[in-house]
Each structure stands twice: as structure tokens, then as C-alpha cells.
Amino acid sequence: MKEILIISGKGGTGKTFFTGCLATSLNNKILVDCDVDAANLHLLLHPEIKQTYDFIGGKIASIDETRCIQCGACKEVCKFNAINDRFQVEDFSCEGCTICSYVCPEKAIILKDRISGKYFLSETKYGILIHARLGIAQENSGKLVTKLREIAKETAQSEGADYIVIDGPPGVGCPVMASMTGVDLVVAVTEPTVSGMHDLSRVIELSKHFNIPVKVVINKYDLNTEMSSDIVKMVESSGIEVCGKIPFSEDILASVKAGKPFLEFTKNSLTIEIEELIDKIT
Amino acid sequence: MVISVASGKGGTGKTTVVVSLALSIENSQLIDCDVEEPNVHLFLNPEIKQELKVFSVVPEVDKEKCNLCGYCSTVCAYNALSVIKLDSSGDVLLFPHLCHGCDGCILLCPEKAMKPAHRGIGMIKIGSFEGIEFIEGRLNISEVLAPKVIEEAKAYAKKDKITIIDAPPGTSCPAVTAVKGSDFCILVTEPTPFGLHDLELAYEVTKALNIKAGVIINKSGDDALIEDFCRKNKIPVLLKIPFHRKIAEAYSKGIPLIKAMPEYKEIFQRLYRDIREII
Numbered sequence: 022m023k024e025i026l027i028i029s030g031k032g033g034t035g036k037t038f039f040t041g042c043l044a045t046s047l048n049n050k051i052l053v054d055c056d057v058d059a060a061n062l063h064l065l066l067h068p069e070i071k072q073t074y075d076f077i078g079g080k081i082a083s084i085d086e087t088r089c090i091q092c093g094a095c096k097e098v099c100k101f102n103a104i105n106d107r108f109q110v111e112d113f114s115c116e117g118c119t120i121c122s123y124v125c126p127e128k129a130i131i132l133k134d135r136i137s138g139k140y141f142l143s144e145t146k147y148g149i150l151i152h153a154r155l156g157i158a159q160e161n162s163g164k165l166v167t168k169l170r171e172i173a174k175e176t177a178q179s180e181g182a183d184y185i186v187i188d189g190p191p192g193v194g195c196p197v198m199a200s201m202t203g204v205d206l207v208v209a210v211t212e213p214t215v216s217g218m219h220d221l222s223r224v225i226e227l228s229k230h231f232n233i234p235v236k237v238v239i240n241k242y243d244l245n246t247e248m249s250s251d252i253v254k255m256v257e258s259s260g261i262e263v264c265g266k267i268p269f270s271e272d273i274l275a276s277v278k279a280g281k282p283f284l285e286f287t288k289n290s291l292t293i294e295i296e297e298l299i300d301k302i303t
Numbered sequence: 304m305v306i307s308v309a310s311g312k313g314g315t316g317k318t319t320v321v322v323s324l325a326l327s328i329e330n331s332q333l334i335d336c337d338v339e340e341p342n343v344h345l346f347l348n349p350e351i352k353q354e355l356k357v358f359s360v361v362p363e364v365d366k367e368k369c370n371l372c373g374y375c376s377t378v379c380a381y382n383a384l385s386v387i388k389l390d391s392s393g394d395v396l397l398f399p400h401l402c403h404g405c406d407g408c409i410l411l412c413p414e415k416a417m418k419p420a421h422r423g424i425g426m427i428k429i430g431s432f433e434g435i436e437f438i439e440g441r442l443n444i445s446e447v448l449a450p451k452v453i454e455e456a457k458a459y460a461k462k463d464k465i466t467i468i469d470a471p472p473g474t475s476c477p478a479v480t481a482v483k484g485s486d487f488c489i490l491v492t493e494p495t496p497f498g499l500h501d502l503e504l505a506y507e508v509t510k511a512l513n514i515k516a517g518v519i520i521n522k523s524g525d526d527a528l529i530e531d532f533c534r535k536n537k538i539p540v541l542l543k544i545p546f547h548r549k550i551a552e553a554y555s556k557g558i559p560l561i562k563a564m565p566e567y568k569e570i571f572q573r574l575y576r577d578i579r580e581i582i
Contacts, residue, residue, distance in 0.1 A: 031340055032472045033314010037497070058473030059312050059501045080380060100360075100405050113479060113511075118380050118405035157507045158479040163447065191313040191472055192339035195447035215557035216318065216342040223340065226444050244548075245555035277495050 022177055024204040025302070026055075028189035028197065030220030034212045035240040038273060040188040041065040041282035044147040046299045050184035051177045052145070054152040055166045055200040057138070062188045065282050068143030068150045076153065076168065078137030078161035079117035082110050088129035095121035095130065113158050137161055140169060142176070147282070149176055163195035170200070184303070193223045201227065207235045208264075208302055213248035218255065225259055235261050236302055242266040265298035267291070305466045306578060307485040309508070311501030313340075313472035315491045316521035316544065319554060321469040322346045323561045325435050327571035332436035332464035336481035337471040338425060338452045341439050345557045349437040351430035357440070357455045358421040359448055360404040364395045368416035371395070375408035375417065384408060400447060425452035429459060436464060449477040457484075465575075474504045479512065487578050488514045489541065493522045494529050502529065506538065515581060519574075522546040539581065542574050 025043070029036045040062055044052055054062040082103075084095070089108055096104045099121055103114035122130040137160070140153035151173045155162055173185050187204065190196040201207065207228050211221040221237070228235045237256050242249040253263050267273075268291070276286035284292050306324070310317045322343060325331040335343040362375070362384070371393040373386040383401035387393050399422055409417040424446040428439045440456030442449050449471070460466050470481035482488055488509045492502040502518065509516040518533050520526050523543035533540050544550070544560075553563030561567045 031314060031342070032312055058475050058478075059504060061312070061497045061500060064496045064500060098406070098410060113483075116403055116405065118403060118407055120378070120405055120407035120410065123378065123407070123411055155475060157474050157504070157511055158476065160476040162473075162475050193444055194339045194442065194449050194477070197339075198445065198447070212555075214555040215345040216340070217555075219342060219345055220340045223444060230445050244551050248555055274495075277497060280496050 022183060022185065023206065023303070024185040024187065025206045025208060026187045026189050026200055026204040027208050027210060028200070028224055029191060029210045030193065030224040031216055032191040034210050034217060035267070036210050037061045037065065037188055038277060038283060039208070039210050039238065039240070040186060042284050042295050043186045043299060045282045045284040046296055047184050047186065047303065049182050050148050050186050051173050051180065051182045052148055052150045053169055053173045053185060053187045054150065055169055055187050055196065056190040057153045057155045057162050057165050057169070057196060058190060060152050060154060062150070063152055064280055066145040066147055066150055067280070068141070068145045068152065070141045070143045072142040074140050075136050076138040076140055076155070076165050077134045078159055078164060079135050080119055080132045081112060081115050081117055081135040082119065082121055083131045083133065084108055084110060085129045085131055088127045090127055092126060094124045094126060098124050116160070138165060140165065142172065149180070151176065162190070163199035166190070166196045166199035193227045197227065201231055201233060204233060206302070207233050208238060209235055210238045210240055211252060212241045213239060213245040213252060215248070218248065218252050221252065222255065225256070225261065236264045237261060238298065239263060239266045241269040243268045264301045267295065304582070305468065305485045306487045306489060307468040307470050307482045308489045308491060309470040309478060309482055309505050310472055310491045311474060311505035312497060315493050315498060317491050318342050318346065318469055319521070319560050320489060320491050320519055321467055322559045323567060324571050324575065325467050326433070326559055326561050327568045328465060328575050330465055332461060332466045333438070333469070334456055334460060334466060335439040335469045336453045336456055337469050338440040338442040338449050338456070338477070339471060341441050343437070343469055344439055346559050347432040347435070347437060349430040349432035351428045353429040355427045355429070356423045357425040357427060357452050359402070359424045359451055360406060360419045361397060361399050361402050361422045362408045362417040363420035365416045365418065368414045369395060370414055372413065375412055378407050378411050380405070400445070403448070404451070424448050427452070427456050427459060436461060450480040453477060453480045474508050479508060482508060482514065483512055485514050486582050488516045489519055490516055491519045491521055492529055494520055494524060494526045496528070499528050499532060502532065506536065517541040517578065517581065519544065541577055542570065
């Protein structure tokens with residue numbers, strides 16, 4: 022079984038579009054949307070949710086007013102400024118370190134599990150999809166990503182799947198790292214812009230840090246062919262293969278608007294090219 | 304005044320808006336809070352005058368005092384400490400990437416065997432470009448404490464300037480940390496189901512933080528999807544930027560929109576006046 026992660030560094034380069042292509046083109050796979058902050062893959066794959074789970078993302082503190090004597094001990098130790106002047110815990114700021122509960126002389130701190138979001142096991146016509154919805158302003162997205170990947174792995178094993186295809190989050194932070202650890206291949210989708218190139222170099226750096234092979238796809242390459250060749254040079258100088266270039270296409274935009282994976286939306290020379298590109302990756 | 308620019312999803316044109324707005328108005332200051340992928344500098348090429356490291360506090364164990372009781376690892380909610388005790392020796396292992404710097408272990412160690420040490424997790428760059436003050440937060444590769452770097456970048460803002468914040472994508476802690484405390488939040492979106500979905504989430508953030516919001520539709524064309532949502536939720540559509548090959552090309556080369564198409568300067572000045580009126 023092979024785990025493939027689609028990643029981009031920068032948002033909006035076409036990660037989800039490309040994952041949608043893999044969803045249509047590969048057989049016998051489990052799909053995972055690890056962009057838990059702003060999951061979009063379901064907008065293309067239209068899953069039917071089979072199981073829903075709560076995601077417990079740690080603890081959250083609150084103060085029992087009837088016990089609190091407003092001594093200020095909790096406020097003093099809270100490094101996250103989560104306790105306001107009225108001795109209430111501000112949910113957005115509390116990081117669940119629980120240290121306030123150790124110092125409160127009146128045992129007035131209540132610790133509860135923080136339900137940070139939900140995750141789902143769904144069926145789509147392209148296979149099983151594991152996805153999630155992180156609550157607004159919740160942290161621990163890395164932990165949620167790890168959870169999704171655990172379920173994906175278990176499901177893939179029990180179903181005897183050949184591939185796990187992961188739509189990754191943008192950036193290079195904690196959810197990206199959680200998406201990346203232990204995968205067999207990273208496919209970095211980039212675009213020929215100064216930001217695209219800049220962010221691609223950060224993603225490549227991160228992949229090297231984890232020692233994972235990378236292949237690069239340049240999307241919308243004809244928007245700036247000069248920049249595209251600069252990217253090719255930059256990528257190849259770090260010993261990485263650019264395995265494909267996809268032109269800017271109104272058809273692709275239309276498929277996203279229609280909420281359909283591109284390879285299913287239309288059949289033309291571009292779809293054949295993309296299928297060949299996918300053969301090269303897998 | 305603080306105006307933040309957020310989007311839910313990446314790649315909708317946040318940086319384009321941030322840069323053009325800052326270049327169009329007087330007395331502006333720009334903070335790039337997209338610390339995982341700071342991109343504003345690619346468009347402004349600011350002259351950097353100061354570089355400051357951002358540190359996170361991690362515990363340092365005094366092996367003379369530590370009796371390997373293991374209490375530190377019990378209190379650590381992030382599993383950043385592990386204590387190994389063998390017959391005659393042992394060790395306290397710190398996993399610095401998991402540490403949130405809550406100081407709990409330092410405070411609660413019964414032997415007072417821990418003291419704070421500092422670990423670099425990122426960088427703040429301060430400079431200027433054509434009279435615009437520029438601040439950038441940058442998280443080191445493989446670090447996770449983005450909110451810490453964002454808070455520090457925001458702390459360098461000058462109060463007498465009009466501050467424009469480029470927020471990171473998403474709706475989790477980094478995005479919230481960036482937007483928090485703003486007087487107004489511009490939500491940049493594009494007219495696709497993806498754009499709408501992420502706009503809904505980003506709008507939830509501004510509601511939760513009690514910040515007034517308005518929408519800019521980028522790559523505008525058939526905008527009914529977004530306009531319906533804005534009408535239903537009474538969010539003003541402040542501006543539409545059409546999809547234009549010239550705009551995409553300028554962006555790809557790192558040329559700010561208002562430099563490539565100077566007629567946009569007036570449009571962004573009007574945008575700023577509209578926002579002032581709403582506040």
C-alpha cells in the first residue's frame with residue numbers, strides 16, 4: 022500500500038482539483054481530506070456520511086464562580102492570558118495546559134474535554150473518504166490530522182486498499198507535518214508565481230527534513246512560462262523531478278464550479294495528459 | 304485603526320488586497336501574519352532594518368536537583384516531557400516541538416529543578432517600503448507555534464498608523480490570533496463553491512470575535528453564489544476585482560496590482576473610505 026500526500030505550500034494552487042483527479046483515476050484507494058481547517062474535497066466528491074465522531078482536542082478550563090475567591094493565582098500562572106479581569110476563562114485563549122487547576126487554592130477550576138470538531142467516515146462513488154471539520158478557532162489540528170490518518174490506515178488495511186490519497190493542508194506548520202510523517206510520496210502542486218515558487222521551496226525543505234520523496238506538478242504553468250522554467254530549474258537543482266505541467270484552463274475552473282472532479286467533468290486532450298501524469302506519479 | 308484581511312481559503316487574493324490597500328492610502332503599516340508562508344515581501348521588496356528572533360520558553364533541567372520523580376511529565380498536558388528512571392540513573396527527556404511554553408513544569412517541580420530556557424522558533428523582520436512600515440513574522444520550518452510569532456509581530460505595530468494585517472488561511476488558532484483585535488476584517492473570496500464554503504467559515508470567525516466584516520470578490524464573474532450569501536447575512540460586498548489575465552500575470556511576477564493597473568489606486572482609496580464609514 023502506498024500513501025500519497027498532495028500538498029502545495031500556498032493555498033489556491035489546485036491541490037484539491039488534483040486530488041479530485043486522483044480520486045477518479047486511481048482504483049482501490051482510501052481518500053483523506055487533511056485540510057481540516059477548510060476542507061474542500063467533499064465539495065467535489067459529495068460524500069454520504071456513514072459515521073460521525075467527536076474530536077476531543079484536549080482540555081478546557083472554566084472557573085466555578087461559587088468557589089472562586091478571586092485571589093488571582095490562576096491569572097498569575099496563565100501564560101496565555103486566558104483569564105480575564107472578571108475571572109472568567111476566555112475559550113479562544115485557553116490552551117488547555119491545566120496549570121491553573123494546580124495552583125487554585127479553592128479548587129475552583131473545572132477541567133472539561135474540549136470538543137474541537139467532528140470527523141467523518143463517508144462513502145463516495147470514488148471510494149471511502151475520511152474527512153473532518155475542526156471547530157472555529159480550535160487548535161490541535163495536527164492531532165486531528167493524525168487521527169484521520171490513523172482511521173484511513175485502519176480502513177485501508179481492512180479493505181485491502183492499494184493507495185491512501187491525502188489532500189493536504191496549506192502551509193508548512195503543524196497540520197502539514199502531521200500529514201507528511203510516514204507517507205511514501207509527496208506531490209507538491211505549485212503555480213508559476215513568485216509566491217508559488219517561494220512556498221514550494223519551503224515545502225521541499227520540509228519534505229527533506231522528513232526525508233520523503235517529492236514530485237512537483239506545475240499548475241497554470243502558461244500564466245507565466247518564464248517563472249515556470251525558473252521553478253523547473255529551482256526544483257531540479259534540488260534533485261527533484263517536475264513530473265508534469267498543467268495549463269490554465271477554463272474547463273478546470275468550470276469543473277470546480279460544477280462541483281465535479283475534472284476527469285469526470287469532461288474528456289479532452291487535457292484529461293488524457295493529466296491521466297498520463299498520474300501514471301507517472303503512481 | 305486595524306484592518307485585517309482574511310479568507311478562509313488560501314490563494315483567493317488576500318496578499319493582492321493587502322499590498323494594494325497599503326500602497327493606496329497614507330500613513331499605512333503592513334503586518335504579514337501569514338507566518339507559515341509570508342509572501343508580502345515578494346511584492347514590496349522592503350528594506351529590512353531590524354531582524355529579531357522569536358523565542359519560546361522551554362524547561363531546562365538541573366540534573367543536580369532533579370530526583371526523577373516524574374511529576375513534570377504528569378503535569379505536562381502536551382506530552383512534551385518524559386522521565387526515564389533506571390536503578391542507578393535516569394533522564395528527563397524534553398520534546399521541544401510539543402512544548403507550548405506554559406511553564407507548568409517549571410512552576411510545579413517539587414525540587415525546583417527546572418528553569419526557563421529560550422528556544423528560537425521564528426523571526427520578526429521590520430523595515431519599510433515607499434513610506435509604508437513593514438513587519439513580517441516568519442515561523443521556522445518544522446516549528447508549530449505560529450500564534451506566538453503572530454502575537455509578537457503584532458506587538459511591534461505602531462499605534463498611530465493604519466495597520467493592515469495579512470492573516471493566514473484557515474479558521475484555527477493562527478488565523479484567529481491574526482484577526483483578533485481588528486476594527487474591521489476584509490474577507491476575500493472567489494465565486495466558486497470552494498470560495499463560498501471557506502467564506503462561510505471565515506465569516507464565522509469574525510462573528511465569534513465580534514468584528515465587523517465586508518467581502519471582496521476576487522476573480523469576479525458570475526457572483527450570484529457569493530452575493531446571495533452576503534445578502535442573507537447582511538455583509539457588504541465592498542469591491543469586485545474581475546478575473547483579468549493582466550492581473551494574474553502581474554501577480555505571478557510579484558508586481559502589486561496598483562502598480563500594474565494604476566486606476567486601482569482610486570478604487571482602493573474608496574474601499575478604505577467605505578470601511579471607515581462602516582466602522
